[in-house]
Amino acid sequence: MLFFKLINSSFKRNRKIYLPYLISMAMLVAINYIFKAIAVNRSIKKLPSGSITGALMDTGSTFIILVTLAFMVYINRFLWQQRHQEMGLYSMLGMTSHHLRILMVIEKLYLLVISLTAGFATGIIFDRLAFLGFARLLNIKHLSQPWIEWSALGNTCLIIGGFFLLLVIIDLVKLIRLNPAELWHPRKSTVTKHGTVFTVAGILGMVAVAWAYYLTLTVKPRMSALSTFMLAVVLVVVGTYLLFIAGSIIVLQLLQKNKRYYYQPRHFIAVSGMLQRMEQNGASLATICLLCSSVLVILFGSITLYLGIDSTVRSWAPREVTIVSTAPLNASQNKTIKQVANEHQATLGHQVSFNTSTPQYGYWQKNHFINQGGLDRMTNNTTSSVIFISAKTYQQLTKDKVQLANDEALFYSPATKLTGSLQIGNRTYKAKQLKHFDYYLNPSHSIYSPVFLVVNKVPAKMGTTTITTFNYQLTGSVEKKAQFEQALQDKLQVPNLGFTGYHIVHNLLTQLYGGIVFVGILISLALGITTTVVIYFKQITEGYEDQQRFKTMQQVGLSERETTRSIHSQVLMVFLLPVIGAVVNLGFAIPAIRQIMIQFGFYNTQLMMTVAITITIILLLAYLLIYGLTTRVYRQIVDQA
Amino acid sequence: MALLQLHHVQRVFNQHSTNPVMALKDISFTVENGEFVAIMGESGAGKSTLLNIIATLDQATGGQAVLNGQDLGQLSKDEAAKYRREHLGFVFQHFNLLDSLSNRDNIYLPLVLAKTPVKLMDDRLTPLAARLRIDSIVDRFPSEVSGGQQQRIAIARALITNPDLLLADEPTGALDSNTSNEILTLFDDVNQNGQTIIMVTHSAAAASHAKRTLFIKDGRIYHELYRGDLSAKEYQEQINQTMMTLTNGGE
Numbered sequence: 063m064l065f066f067k068l069i070n071s072s073f074k075r076n077r078k079i080y081l082p083y084l085i086s087m088a089m090l091v092a093i094n095y096i097f098k099a100i101a102v103n104r105s106i107k108k109l110p111s112g113s114i115t116g117a118l119m120d121t122g123s124t125f126i127i128l129v130t131l132a133f134m135v136y137i138n139r140f141l142w143q144q145r146h147q148e149m150g151l152y153s154m155l156g157m158t159s160h161h162l163r164i165l166m167v168i169e170k171l172y173l174l175v176i177s178l179t180a181g182f183a184t185g186i187i188f189d190r191l192a193f194l195g196f197a198r199l200l201n202i203k204h205l206s207q208p209w210i211e212w213s214a215l216g217n218t219c220l221i222i223g224g225f226f227l228l229l230v231i232i233d234l235v236k237l238i239r240l241n242p243a244e245l246w247h248p249r250k251s252t253v254t255k256h257g258t259v260f261t262v263a264g265i266l267g268m269v270a271v272a273w274a275y276y277l278t279l280t281v282k283p284r285m286s287a288l289s290t291f292m293l294a295v296v297l298v299v300v301g302t303y304l305l306f307i308a309g310s311i312i313v314l315q316l317l318q319k320n321k322r323y324y325y326q327p328r329h330f331i332a333v334s335g336m337l338q339r340m341e342q343n344g345a346s347l348a349t350i351c352l353l354c355s356s357v358l359v360i361l362f363g364s365i366t367l368y369l370g371i372d373s374t375v376r377s378w379a380p381r382e383v384t385i386v387s388t389a390p391l392n393a394s395q396n397k398t399i400k401q402v403a404n405e406h407q408a409t410l411g412h413q414v415s416f417n418t419s420t421p422q423y424g425y426w427q428k429n430h431f432i433n434q435g436g437l438d439r440m441t442n443n444t445t446s447s448v449i450f451i452s453a454k455t456y457q458q459l460t461k462d463k464v465q466l467a468n469d470e471a472l473f474y475s476p477a478t479k480l481t482g483s484l485q486i487g488n489r490t491y492k493a494k495q496l497k498h499f500d501y502y503l504n505p506s507h508s509i510y511s512p513v514f515l516v517v518n519k520v521p522a523k524m525g526t527t528t529i530t531t532f533n534y535q536l537t538g539s540v541e542k543k544a545q546f547e548q549a550l551q552d553k554l555q556v557p558n559l560g561f562t563g564y565h566i567v568h569n570l571l572t573q574l575y576g577g578i579v580f581v582g583i584l585i586s587l588a589l590g591i592t593t594t595v596v597i598y599f600k601q602i603t604e605g606y607e608d609q610q611r612f613k614t615m616q617q618v619g620l621s622e623r624e625t626t627r628s629i630h631s632q633v634l635m636v637f638l639l640p641v642i643g644a645v646v647n648l649g650f651a652i653p654a655i656r657q658i659m660i661q662f663g664f665y666n667t668q669l670m671m672t673v674a675i676t677i678t679i680i681l682l683l684a685y686l687l688i689y690g691l692t693t694r695v696y697r698q699i700v701d702q703a
Numbered sequence: 704m705a706l707l708q709l710h711h712v713q714r715v716f717n718q719h720s721t722n723p724v725m726a727l728k729d730i731s732f733t734v735e736n737g738e739f740v741a742i743m744g745e746s747g748a749g750k751s752t753l754l755n756i757i758a759t760l761d762q763a764t765g766g767q768a769v770l771n772g773q774d775l776g777q778l779s780k781d782e783a784a785k786y787r788r789e790h791l792g793f794v795f796q797h798f799n800l801l802d803s804l805s806n807r808d809n810i811y812l813p814l815v816l817a818k819t820p821v822k823l824m825d826d827r828l829t830p831l832a833a834r835l836r837i838d839s840i841v842d843r844f845p846s847e848v849s850g851g852q853q854q855r856i857a858i859a860r861a862l863i864t865n866p867d868l869l870l871a872d873e874p875t876g877a878l879d880s881n882t883s884n885e886i887l888t889l890f891d892d893v894n895q896n897g898q899t900i901i902m903v904t905h906s907a908a909a910a911s912h913a914k915r916t917l918f919i920k921d922g923r924i925y926h927e928l929y930r931g932d933l934s935a936k937e938y939q940e941q942i943n944q945t946m947m948t949l950t951n952g953g954e
Binding site: 322330335 | 803812
């Protein structure tokens with residue numbers, strides 16, 4: 063049939079476009095399927111963290127669906143630009159609009175079927191791998207999964223099919239508007255004049271980005287940190303677009319006005335070329351920049367969260383079992399502990415019990431702690447807490463001799479930087495920092511990291527909290543230990559906040575954060591694919607645009623080598639801009655993420671920097687690799703001139 | 704003195720394949736300083752190949768092309784680029800202006816490539832812009848001006864280097880007849896100022912502005928016409944007739 067012949071030949075001719083498109087579509091379909099398959103997995107639903115994992119997968123899945131949609135619409139626009147000349151030719155040659163519609167629908171069906179088949183093949187194979195990785199991240203051994211999750215398969219089919227339907231509708235509307243006569247004249251590029259609105263936009267972009275960076279640099283570890291961070295994200299998105307579209311052009315125009323700089327062979331071609339490129343591509347460069355930024359931030363955030371599990375759990379439970387109560391454990395409670403230990407064949411370690419003041423919540427103004435009182439009195443300003451220990455207790459705990467006057471104190475504060483004399487409420491202490499405090503813990507598991515303050519006499523009227531903590535030895539799996547801890551809590555009948563079992567918490571956090579890392583990696587992968595394809599198609603478009611430019615410059619007397627070099631460096635500059643922007647964005651996101659991590663009891667800045675540098679290097683390498691590969695295609699196109 | 708000398712120039716495409724294509728078989732002619740020569744012929748006669756060889760964009764596979772004492776066949780690709788920049792000016796059918804550059808910067812392009820100081824470029828442009836009547840449009844962009852004006856900008860770009868030879872490839876091919884006339888009058892004017900011009904064209908009207916017209920057919924020079932004392936109209940008439948015979952395969 064003629065239609066199939068036409069479509070086949072068009073696919074063959076535009077292999078450079080369709081092949082990467084289909085590969086990335088297949089991968090996106092696969093990722094969609096994997097998310098759906100894990101969300102419906104039965105063995106995960108049975109886990110204690112099953113509902114959270116389900117919710118996580120749903121969120122991830124929704125996000126990926128949106129990315130897929132954006133990707134498909136973007137590429138469809140690109141395909142249309144490449145194809146509409148061909149469509150115009152067919153219509154000139156006597157195809158009715160009815161024929162064209164059929165042609166278009168068949169073509170879309172083709173793409174749909176190939177995307178789905180290839181996507182599910184990839185998805186089903188990689189689902190096994192992803193699932194193994196998932197189980198490993200969550201540190202669970204008894205997960206099982208069928209080869210094919212039919213409901214996930216059907217679901218993905220419906221969604222992708224629906225999206226293709228949407229594209230068909232978009233293209234049909236475009237076909238109706240298509241005027242073949244227009245197609246004979248190559249589109250002329252018009253020069254846009256930039257008025258004051260443009261300058262204002264550029265300045266607004268700068269302001270938005272600066273504001274966002276200010277927010278991330280000054281964010282405090284309090285309840286509102288997350289929403290502040292979100293505001294910063296929105297500002298960065300808006301600012302990046304404005305900066306890339308308007309700001310860069312303003313800068314380039316300034317360069318152009320400097321005649322001695324501008325009229326140098328190297329700068330001349332680069333500046334004018336970049337100016338034109340930014341006009342056309344400001345938005346897509348901003349998109350690439352934001353995609354790279356989100357990959358970096360998502361990976362950074364989820365990986366540090368996951369690596370921070372140990373320190374989080376440590377800050378909640380300095381020993382394997384920690385009981386926080388208002389009074390010391392009584393005899394019957396101690397008996398229960400021994401009983402349960404016997405039943406589970408656990409050998410109890412030395413039990414340590416000590417009194418502290420109840421945590422005082424408030425916030426620091428430099429070295430002045432504004433004390434708000436108990437947890438129920440906290441406000442949006444609350445960032446921290448203070449726990450008093452008497453010097454006597456401290457001496458018993460650490461066996462260190464301490465002699466403190468009434469206005470002296472020792473403090474341990476891993477989260478908040480404090481120096482010199484500290485004022486708590488209306489008392490001032492000459493305070494010295496402790497390097498280490500073995501029993502540091504966050505008794506309320508709240509996001510308000512405590513400062514431990516050793517004083518001669520704990521101020522009255524603060525109430526007393528007793529912390530009882532011990533290790534135990536139990537031969538067996540982590541699950542056995544968690545079971546023992548759970549039994550202990552049940553028998554002692556203490557509420558969740560009063561009892562912390564190291565292994566229970568560790569398991570729970572591993573499952574939760576493991577899920578987050580998993581989602582983070584899959585999302586990064588999807589964003590990475592999208593970015594790659596956006597870059598690739600940009601290179602192709604630019605290649606076609608540069609063909610003529612190349613030729614003219616050579617005719618006017620630029621040697622081939624000079625031309626290649628100048629266009630090459632210009633393209634590289636344009637391509638490096640977004641990735642540099644992304645790294646800068648990450649750099650400014652780190653302080654904010656660090657503050658959020660501190661709320662989770664993660665203080666290891668060095669580890670965070672290692673993670674940040676590692677993923678940045680990986681991204682840069684991947685980016686340059688993609689750049690190198692796509693540049694080859696670009697060269698092939700330009701050399702046809 | 705002869706500016707350009709062609710001796711038995713040959714150009715064969717796909718020389719080593721089973722069916723080589725002989726675009727130019729045997730072309731010999733000379734162009735004197737200050738001449739205005741038109742080259743005419745049908746599509747596929749080899750006009751463009753010939754022009755490309757003179758323009759150093761292509762090389763002859765046989766014979767010799769010498770411009771101002773320089774054997775064009777001896778130039779490497781990069782030397783050719785430099786040579787073009789310094790000795791040749793081009794005007795194209797589709798103007799070939801870079802749309803990313805303003806008209807002024809398009810004109811400056813060859814000079815910028817030769818690292819000319821800004822002041823000198825400005826000094827050269829001022830009289831040229833007046834002569835080509837483009838003063839009012841130099842600071843606009845190519846896409847903002849008409850086709851005729853774009854061609855004037857392209858001519859300015861070709862002339863600003865004071866080239867030995869101006870090469871024009873169908874310079875009026877994309878213009879309407881009124882604008883074509885203006886551009887051709889401009890060529891006359893430029894030529895009267897001592898500029899040597901070689902123009903490839905289809906149009907008898909365009910060729911009638913030249914002092915001499917060469918006719919090419921099947922890769923050879925088929926005929927040669929001098930304007931002499933003829934009026935433009937009579938000369939155009941002669942060109943038309945020659946083209947007719949050429950087309951009808953007359954000997």
